[in-house]
Amino acid sequence: MMTVGSLAESDRARAAELLAMRQRTIYERTDRLFAGLLIFEWLLAIVFALLISPHTWIGETSSLHIHVLAAVFLGALLVSFPLWLVRNQPGHSATRNAVACAQMLMSSLLIHTSGGRIETHFHIFGSLAFLGFYRDWKVFVPATLVIVTDHWLRGTFYPLSVFGVAEQGSWRWLEHGAWIVFCDFFLIQSALQSQAEMRQIAEHEAQLESNNLAQLRAERERFRLAFENAPIGMALLSPNGRFESVNEVMSDLVGYGPDELKGMQMEQLLEAGAEIRAESREFRLSRKGGQGIWVLGSLSRCAEFSIAQIVDLSQRKQAEQALQQAQKLESVGLLAGGIAHEINTPIQYIGDNLRFLRDSFQELQPVLVAHSGAEPASLLGEEIPESIEHSLQGVARVASIVRSMKDYSQTGGREMLPANVNELIENALIISRSEWECVARVETDLQDDLPEPSCDRGEMGQVILNLLINASHANQEKYAGTGELGSISIRTRGLGPEVEIRIQDSGTGIPLHLRERIFEPFFTTKEVGRGTGQGLAVAQAAILRHKGRLQLDSEPGEGSVFSIYLPTLKAEVGP
Amino acid sequence: MKRLLFVDDEPNLLAGLRRMLRSERNEWEMEFAEGGEEALSKLQSHRADVVISDMRMPRMDGAEFLNEVQQRQPATARICLSGFSDGGLIMRGLGSIHQYLNKPCESGHLIQTVRNILQAAAGLPAELHERLCALKCLPVAQLTLQHLKEVLAQDAPCLQEVGQLANLDLGLSCRLLQLVHSGFFGTPRHVESVEDACRLLGIAKLRKLVELPDVFSSQELDQQWLARLGRAADRLSRRAFSLAKENGLSPRECDYARLAGILYGLPELACAACGWPEVVNESGLFLIRLWGLPNQVVDPELAPAAQVALALDEGEYDASATR
Numbered sequence: 001m002m003t004v005g006s007l008a009e010s011d012r013a014r015a016a017e018l019l020a021m022r023q024r025t026i027y028e029r030t031d032r033l034f035a036g037l038l039i040f041e042w043l044l045a046i047v048f049a050l051l052i053s054p055h056t057w058i059g060e061t062s063s064l065h066i067h068v069l070a071a072v073f074l075g076a077l078l079v080s081f082p083l084w085l086v087r088n089q090p091g092h093s094a095t096r097n098a099v100a101c102a103q104m105l106m107s108s109l110l111i112h113t114s115g116g117r118i119e120t121h122f123h124i125f126g127s128l129a130f131l132g133f134y135r136d137w138k139v140f141v142p143a144t145l146v147i148v149t150d151h152w153l154r155g156t157f158y159p160l161s162v163f164g165v166a167e168q169g170s171w172r173w174l175e176h177g178a179w180i181v182f183c184d185f186f187l188i189q190s191a192l193q194s195q196a197e198m199r200q201i202a203e204h205e206a207q208l209e210s211n212n213l214a215q216l217r218a219e220r221e222r223f224r225l226a227f228e229n230a231p232i233g234m235a236l237l238s239p240n241g242r243f244e245s246v247n248e249v250m251s252d253l254v255g256y257g258p259d260e261l262k263g264m265q266m267e268q269l270l271e272a273g274a275e276i277r278a279e280s281r282e283f284r285l286s287r288k289g290g291q292g293i294w295v296l297g298s299l300s301r302c303a304e305f306s307i308a309q310i311v312d313l314s315q316r317k318q319a320e321q322a323l324q325q326a327q328k329l330e331s332v333g334l335l336a337g338g339i340a341h342e343i344n345t346p347i348q349y350i351g352d353n354l355r356f357l358r359d360s361f362q363e364l365q366p367v368l369v370a371h372s373g374a375e376p377a378s379l380l381g382e383e384i385p386e387s388i389e390h391s392l393q394g395v396a397r398v399a400s401i402v403r404s405m406k407d408y409s410q411t412g413g414r415e416m417l418p419a420n421v422n423e424l425i426e427n428a429l430i431i432s433r434s435e436w437e438c439v440a441r442v443e444t445d446l447q448d449d450l451p452e453p454s455c456d457r458g459e460m461g462q463v464i465l466n467l468l469i470n471a472s473h474a475n476q477e478k479y480a481g482t483g484e485l486g487s488i489s490i491r492t493r494g495l496g497p498e499v500e501i502r503i504q505d506s507g508t509g510i511p512l513h514l515r516e517r518i519f520e521p522f523f524t525t526k527e528v529g530r531g532t533g534q535g536l537a538v539a540q541a542a543i544l545r546h547k548g549r550l551q552l553d554s555e556p557g558e559g560s561v562f563s564i565y566l567p568t569l570k571a572e573v574g575p
Numbered sequence: 576m577k578r579l580l581f582v583d584d585e586p587n588l589l590a591g592l593r594r595m596l597r598s599e600r601n602e603w604e605m606e607f608a609e610g611g612e613e614a615l616s617k618l619q620s621h622r623a624d625v626v627i628s629d630m631r632m633p634r635m636d637g638a639e640f641l642n643e644v645q646q647r648q649p650a651t652a653r654i655c656l657s658g659f660s661d662g663g664l665i666m667r668g669l670g671s672i673h674q675y676l677n678k679p680c681e682s683g684h685l686i687q688t689v690r691n692i693l694q695a696a697a698g699l700p701a702e703l704h705e706r707l708c709a710l711k712c713l714p715v716a717q718l719t720l721q722h723l724k725e726v727l728a729q730d731a732p733c734l735q736e737v738g739q740l741a742n743l744d745l746g747l748s749c750r751l752l753q754l755v756h757s758g759f760f761g762t763p764r765h766v767e768s769v770e771d772a773c774r775l776l777g778i779a780k781l782r783k784l785v786e787l788p789d790v791f792s793s794q795e796l797d798q799q800w801l802a803r804l805g806r807a808a809d810r811l812s813r814r815a816f817s818l819a820k821e822n823g824l825s826p827r828e829c830d831y832a833r834l835a836g837i838l839y840g841l842p843e844l845a846c847a848a849c850g851w852p853e854v855v856n857e858s859g860l861f862l863i864r865l866w867g868l869p870n871q872v873v874d875p876e877l878a879p880a881a882q883v884a885l886a887l888d889e890g891e892y893d894a895s896a897t898r
Contacts, residue, residue: 341631344658344678345583349591355682356594399679406761415777449826454774 007203008210015206019199023135027091030133034099035086037130041106042075049113071113078105096134100143103127108150108162116164121176128183135195137188144184148177233310237299241266244305253295253312255288266299266308282313325538332408340402347402351395358388404430408461416546418452419460421492421499421566428464429490436472439479440486440505451494453566459542460566466535467503467562474507474560486559494568498548501564509556518552577693578621580606582614582628582640583656595682603689611635615643622648624696625689627676630657630664638668645671649709652692652865656680662780665759670711670789674867677758691870695861706849707861713746714794714848716801720785723747727782737781738770742812744805745844748837749868750791751776754784757867765869767830769837796847804840812836834869 007015049071082102085095107123114120124147131139151173154162163172227234233250235243243261251258254269266276271292274283280298287293294317297310361384368380404427429442436442468488475486491502510518519540543550547567554560583589589607596605606623608614612635614628626644630637641653653671658678665675676685696704723740726732741747751772755764760780766772773781784790815836819829842859851858863870 341658345585345588345629348656348679349585349588351679352588352591352595352682356591356597359598395679403762415779417777418771418774 007207011203011206011210014209015199015203018205019202022198022202024091026133026135027096031086031090031095031099033133034103034130035083038079038082038099038102038106041103041110042071042079045071045075045106045109045113048110052114071109075106075109078102078109093136093138096136096139097142100131100139101146103131104143104147105150107147108154112154112161116160116162118164124180125183128180128187132187132190135191135198137191137195140184140188140191144177144180147180148173151176233295233297233308233312235261235266235308235310237266237306237308239301239305241306250308250310253287253293253310254285255291260288276308280309285310322538322541336405336408340405343398343402347395347399351392351399354388354392354395358385358392361385361388401430403427408458408465416454416456419455419457420450420452421455421460421501422446422450424455424457424461424464425490425492425501428461428468432465432468432472435469436475436488439472439476440488443487443489445489445491447492447494449494450492451499451568453499453546453548453568455546455566456542460546463539463542463564464501464503466539467564470535470562471503471505471507471560474505474509476507478506478508495565497567498565499568501566502561503563504559504561506559509558510552510554510560511556515552515554576602576604577624578604578606579625579627579689580608580614580617580623581656582608582611582626582632582637584610584629584632588629596686599686611637611640611643614640615647618644618648623651624693625652625654627654627656627685627689630655630668636664638664638671641668641671645709645711650705652689652696652708654688656685662760662783666783666787669759669784669787672759673708673865675758677762688864688867691864692861695857695864698857699855699861703846703849703851703855703858704861706851707845707858708865710845710849711789712792713749713844714796714801715746715750715791716744716798716805717793718798718802719744719747719805720791720793723791724785727778727785732778734774734778735770737778738768738773741769741773742809744801745808745837745840746801746848747791748805748808749841749844749862749866752834752837752868753866756869763867768833794848804844808837808840811839831869838863838868 046068049065049068079102082095082098085092085098089095104124104127107120107127110123111117111120128140128143131143151162155173156170159172160166227236227245228247230247231249233247233253235246235250238244243264243266246258246261251261254261256264269285270276271284271286274285275281276283276297276299278298278300280296282294282296284292285295285297294313295310296313297308300307300309365380372380406427408431425444425446429436429444468490471488475488479486486506487504488506489502489504491500491504493500493502519536540550543564543566549565551563551565552560553563581589581592583592586609589609593605593607596603599605606617606621608617610632611628614626618626626641628637628640632640635643637655637657641655644651644653653673655668655672655675656678657675665672674688676688699707719740723737726736726740741751748769751769752766754760755766755772755775757763760776764775766775776784812833813836816829816833819832824832838859841862842856843854845858845862846852846854862868
């Protein structure tokens, strides 16, 4: 059992509060009981008065006995004040004391109406016991004073009404008073004990409460920490979808501060067509500034709030995209290898046959000329040899395209080997001819004895190809429909420990605010279907893998220059 | 008359070759076969001096066919004429393919290659010619080969170390130059040095190559002599390079001088490798032509470079490398 001393200050106050509440309940309940009892007793007093001495005779006249009148009017007088208090001030000590006095006076009235029958005095003890319901020792004080005073006054001046005899025994009221005090003694004991127990219970309760509260607080703290430190974005929302609180990850994810989010709706963050539901699903969120990101999220609705949980998928999506791109490149590479092999064989024999035709025709030409008129001279002398020569040129061009495709068909282990960058550029130009031919003049200024940086030929070829295609698109955007041609100039230089590849276009240029973003994956300014938004991101990643760097200079409206710098680690060979 | 046998699964290609080579019909007798089996049966009735085969063919592929030819008629020169092929197929044929030409191949280049080989062969004793053709590879010093394997087995082998090792072994140098200079693994490349050849092949390929039986192998030869020969080739190549530089030759010519220095000891090694009792100088030229090694070192137009190399103090060379 807890002792009072062990209670904390706050607990003690709470115990007092609990005790007061409990007491008040008891007081009010007992007040109501007494209200009923007093009314009942009043009616009973009237009945007694009527039964025992309803009429009195003075000569011929019979009148209603004074007792009946006393019971009716005195009783009403006694009962009305405490009833008013019970009604208006329940639980107050004044009410209790008034009730105690009224109850004792009611006993007196009963004694009086019963003609001072000594048995009716037991009602007093009943009343006292009933007052014990209050469990408040103080009520016995006015009660005792009132009844003792009543006995003394009536015993002195009107003994018949209290003791039922006319003789005035002056000390009898004292004897009665002593019995009452005797009874009070036990009742007060009982009340005090009851109070002490109630206090103990209240203290116990207060302590339990405070323990529970501490536990509750600890629990709450734990949940708060879990919420704050969750590795995923979490938010509590009001039933109408407004943000109430968010954790740090969430606010980082969407780019809005916690305070900014408070006024916002979940729906405001969803990209068009995206939906957040109870089950986890992938959708796109729109960050502050409009950038969209892939997330996995769910929204669980509870009665009073909803919980949104969001996981950032942009890294995974990026990896998936890169993998897809790599797989695509690989399958294209495989295909290119096979196609190259298939094409090379016919090229071989087309070339062989054309050369045979050329040589044979040369042999036959004099004979043919001798046997024909003057008319077909130009045919035999020029057209046929020329057509063969043109065909041979065409075959040579096909052969060079197929050779260039080899750069993009490295199917074996991707390895960093010294590569002739000029060759990569020439091959990329051959492959991308259709992209630039109609929009730009290409000028190349390639250093002859360029050092050879270690490259993954396929990857670096792809980088150069991407930049060339971008340059063509930039030119096209600017010159389409003007009838003019833009220019693309490509320059290579060995600069100390680096090789510089400079690809300059005269296209639209890149506005300042986009210069960072163009390297982001999926960022594209091209219309749908034209670009995947991967080109520059892939290029930059590839160049970083080569321990090189990609530099951009751009003048909006004038054009852009992309410069690749690759380290050359060529060991000095020789004496 | 010299006999050539062309093998390809594509009849049009064979017909094209036939027409294109019509100008050579008075010099060479040419046969065409549409597959390995047909070619082998043709070889049974007539031997061929040069076999030119595709790699990717149904049923019997080029590697299998050329390995078979090597077994049956070692004296043939075996040339591959193919488009892209996967590495595995080529690796299987490395012991039997002398030279690799990529499709499409200019007729002039093909004719010149064959003509060069036949010309160089003419000056050789028949028996030596046959032994040189049968040679799967040149001997590599046991210690060097072991060392090379160890270096390549490291987590991140240093290509420079591999290059230095190769520089000190003539057999290894020649094989590496052959692989890069002929079109085995892509477009033929001109290289300046053995280190360059290593870098162009890359670690992954080198690792595969050292595990193959017929690419680098050591033979029952005097190991000390082999090592001396390797050191001499290294020294000679440096000497030739610096001499060429001193004489104000162009960088390219200096490189050729270096290569000429390396290959100077080739006749000695080649004859020893096929157990020929004396050194026949023509054997070096023949191997250079047969294997498609840098031809420029014997190209008359590049005479200055070659002369620088050859004008070196022969006494020093002989003293350093005598059997």
